[in-house]
Amino acid sequence: MDEVFKALKDPTRRKILQLLKRGSMTAGEIAEAFDISKPSISHHLDLLKRADLITVERRGQFLHHHLNTTVVENLLAWVIDLKE
Amino acid sequence: MDEVFKALKDPTRRKILQLLKRGSMTAGEIAEAFDISKPSISHHLDLLKRADLITVERRGQFLHHHLNTTVVENLLAWVIDLKE
């Protein structure tokens, strides 16, 4: 859970997750959505991967990124636990 | 929501929130639960306050800290939104 909250702290990374809600995207597509260099986006994606918040699948030269709903479920459980 | 995620990034602060689930605590009581100096705990409490994750009420020389469930609800909504 530590890596998850670490990943969620940054607004760019949260926005990436929200983009991935609609479906998978390549690193390049994600980078286009921001005013940030590709290496920086690559770094953000790496942190999201480490937190297991996203999964990556290669198709040719493209890397497709998906939201990992399992970990989102874990996060949900953590918040619900805090509530009760 | 920015301040909330910033506050949640630190494991000590997350643990403080979990302690407050059971009821309000003074800053001193909270500090005792950790191997960290009081000024550091005070700083953590300040960040939790800024994120509005806790509320504070003075009773004499003691400051009682409470979990703010409203903001936890907002967080919950954010996570649920990510899921669908």
Added chain:
DNA sequence: TTATCATTTAGACGTTTGTCTAACTATCAA
């Protein structure tokens, strides 16, 4: 093979973070 496109790695740099000790403010009790 060579050129090209997609993405990552390396290394640097300024900013933010978490921690500490020392000093301060606030409240209560004698």
Added chain:
DNA sequence: TTGATAGTTAGACAAACGTCTAAATGATAA
């Protein structure tokens, strides 16, 4: 008013973070 207790503020410092440019790697197409 003085002393003790609760908590915060100030200032320092190392470590982590987010960003960049330049260079490297991976994969495809000619």
